[in-house]
Amino acid sequence: MVDKTTKWTTSVCTGSLLLASAGLLNGRKATSHWRVINLLSDFGAITTRDRVVEQEKYITVAGVSAGIDMALHLSNKLVGEVETKAIQLTIEYDPQPIFNSGNFSNAEEKIKKIAEKKLSKDAKKGLGLLGMIKNSKNILKLNK
Template identity: 80%
Template sequence: MKIIIYVYNGITMLDAIGPYEVLRNMTGAEIYFVAERIGEIKADSGFIDINVKHSITDMKEADILVIPGSTIGFIEEMKKENVLKWIQEIDKTTKWTTSVCSGSMLLASAGLLEGLKATSHWKPINLLSDFGSIPTRERIVEQGKYITAAGVSAGIDMALFLANKIVGEDEAKAIQLAIEYDPQPIFHSGNYSNAEEKIVKIAEKKLSKDAKKGLGLLGLLKHSKEILKIIK
């Protein structure tokens, strides 16, 4: 089973590594990290790099496509015609096309989510409507072969959800045990609908700071329309 995880500069690393740790444990799984070009990819944190050995020109088909998200890097990716074309072509071969966090923006901008419900991180989720998708604040949204997950940590849930469909409940449960995924958060502020207003404002400030740092002044000017929707 060929699984492609597309990565790019500015990626939120857990968006990719969370699903990877689940999906790699499925029987028969072969996982490939693929980027626009072979070489080093930098995470949005600035602290982690990943050396990618496969480019989009090398990969023509997959059983599963995973598009991770990012704090702000997704905006640059969704304007790359060659990347969007590649996503469209890979999608023609997949059994499942999935995303984590703002990765759904890449699927939407590639025209794959038009008229479909989809989710994303709570901050940029409304951008989905710009591409004819229906923003839906749920942890996981399944629409045919398209599965979108909410922000960052939701990628683990999405991958387990997908594993259950592919290898069955027993193996999916065994994978969950193998990675000891037993979340017991000390706070119940991880869902936008449950978070206090003051907590939302603090989180927004952190995200806005990361967005501005990630793009710089030139990037902010270049992508002003999208940025305003995210950091305002």
């Protein structure tokens, strides 16, 4: 398994479900996209809604936009604060969203319901990651 040779094993968004289903997050804190975060515990991970979660060599981050946060987090570990600040300036990463609804904890219930409908509609278009994870979970049960 590649994980044995990595310095860091990371995931963005629902990628943490892949790490968890492989058993890499068992007993470790992890995060994911808000829509699927509860599935992490099905694979032994300890869920948290933090944007960036580091547990030993494993780093998981929430939704897709948190990927930049993870990149800066890793950069800080590898090259330090000054270089990472220069990288942040180079990519001009200065988020200033027009609304404070980009975090599940801050979003209004009405907004959460609309977002869930949009995600459910898109999920019906194909098997998608969520379907693959559910199927792999069933396959794992059958193989036990």
